[in-house]
Amino acid sequence: MKEVDIVVIGAGPVGLFTVFEAGLLGLNCVLIDNLDKPGGQCAELYPDKPIYDIPGVPFQTAQELVDALIKQIEPFDYELVLNERVDEIKSIDADDKNTSWEVTTSEKKSFKSKNIFIAAGAGAFEARRPPNINNPDKFINSGVSYAVRSKDNFKNKDLIIFGGGDSALDWSVELAPIVKSLCLVHRRDAFRGAPHTEKKMRELVAEAKINLLTPYVIDKIIGNDEVTGVSLKNFDTGDIKEHEANELLFLFGLNKKLGPILEWGIDLKDKKIPVNTSTYSTNRDGIFAVGDINDYEGKLDLILCGFHETTIAVQEAYRRINPGQRVPFGYTTSNSKLQAKLGVKS
Numbered sequence: 001m002k003e004v005d006i007v008v009i010g011a012g013p014v015g016l017f018t019v020f021e022a023g024l025l026g027l028n029c030v031l032i033d034n035l036d037k038p039g040g041q042c043a044e045l046y047p048d049k050p051i052y053d054i055p056g057v058p059f060q061t062a063q064e065l066v067d068a069l070i071k072q073i074e075p076f077d078y079e080l081v082l083n084e085r086v087d088e089i090k091s092i093d094a095d096d097k098n099t100s101w102e103v104t105t106s107e108k109k110s111f112k113s114k115n116i117f118i119a120a121g122a123g124a125f126e127a128r129r130p131p132n133i134n135n136p137d138k139f140i141n142s143g144v145s146y147a148v149r150s151k152d153n154f155k156n157k158d159l160i161i162f163g164g165g166d167s168a169l170d171w172s173v174e175l176a177p178i179v180k181s182l183c184l185v186h187r188r189d190a191f192r193g194a195p196h197t198e199k200k201m202r203e204l205v206a207e208a209k210i211n212l213l214t215p216y217v218i219d220k221i222i223g224n225d226e227v228t229g230v231s232l233k234n235f236d237t238g239d240i241k242e243h244e245a246n247e248l249l250f251l252f253g254l255n256k257k258l259g260p261i262l263e264w265g266i267d268l269k270d271k272k273i274p275v276n277t278s279t280y281s282t283n284r285d286g287i288f289a290v291g292d293i294n295d296y297e298g299k300l301d302l303i304l305c306g307f308h309e310t311t312i313a314v315q316e317a318y319r320r321i322n323p324g325q326r327v328p329f330g331y332t333t334s335n336s337k338l339q340a341k342l343g344v345k346s
């Protein structure tokens with residue numbers, strides 16, 4: 001089990017900035033997110049939307065902000081763990097005093113730390129499951145996926161992609177050259193994705209590289225231990241037809257779920273975590289909540305508020321690791337280690 005100074009749950013903007021503030025104090029972090037990329041809501045929900053209220057930055061798209069935050073933490077010591085959800089938090093001090101915690105992810109990776117920062121926004125983003133299919137997850141790793149972790153998983157496979165948004169279009173275009181066959185199934189012949197990607201998809205249909213099946217919805221997954229096909233229902237007529245496949249990729253968008261956070265023994269109020277605003281700590285020793293997930297009088301769900309909160313919380317994390325020591329304070333311009341890492345000549 002790897003030991004780190006801070007485990008950050010959630011790689012949204014506030015989680016990313018936590019790494020910066022921790023780095024200034026010489027603390028290392030592991031940053032865990034169940035999405036396949038950092039950036040939280042900014043990257044997942046509105047990457048192209050402009051943001052006007054980051055101090056000193058009159059205009060930036062949300063993705064540009066995320067890219068800048070990632071650039072800003074480059075000099076520091078952190079590990080980014082993606083595609084894994086933090087499922088369990090367990091105290092590993094018998095008496096629960098100056099607690100250390102063990103954090104375990106959905107892939108059974110464990111970290112030990114004195115400080116946990118919950119920067120989980122409105123909860124973990126989770127892929128929507130296909131409607132009316134009983135327990136599709138029993139085929140995970142044997143033919144059902146909700147995201148592309150590695151393109152190689154689909155090489156030379158008979159793949160069916162379900163969905164009508166950007167992800168379904170992007171991955172149809174991207175995977176068509178490497179699969180054995182590819183069907184794109186959507187309940188109507190209109191798509192919600194970028195027009196230029198839809199155009200590219202339709203060109204591939206014309207070249208017989210994609211088989212576009214509309215207006216269809218999934219009716220059943222066929223297979224015992226692994227997927228061998230599906231039955232599809234015509235959305236207009238109700239007619240059923242079967243189709244062979246060994247990989248199904250469902251891209252129906254994401255839900256936000258507090259999920260495991262509800263099990264961690266942390267006080268919650270209306271799906272938010274109340275905090276003490278002098279340290280942004282929760283009711284549990286060494287567990288902090290920063291960004292959209294927390295609540296206190298006057299709270300605003302804004303990125304800059306989360307940046308402030310985590311800056312203060314990191315000070316307390318330092319004190320927990322170095323009891324009795326004064327937290328070093330200085331402007332970044334006088335932080336020689338940072339300057340050296342950035343290659344700034346004094």
Ligand SMILES: Cc1cc2nc3c(=O)[nH]c(=O)nc-3n(C[C@H](O)[C@H](O)[C@H](O)COP(=O)(O)OP(=O)(O)OC[C@H]3O[C@@H](n4cnc5c(N)ncnc54)[C@H](O)[C@@H]3O)c2cc1C
Binds near residue numbers: 012014050290293
């Ligand atoms: C359409 C829209 C426009 C907005 N515009 C602005 C704006 O202009 N300016 C502004 O300041 N704010 C804006 N906001 C709000 C802003 O996006 C949020 O305040 C900000 O994203 C909060 O950051 P965060 O890091 O706290 O959480 P999030 O960005 O929500 O990130 C949390 C991350 O934690 C992950 N996570 C949760 N639980 C777990 C778990 N158990 N294990 C692993 N990972 C987990 C999630 O998958 C997610 O990636 C906007 C929001 C929306 C929806």
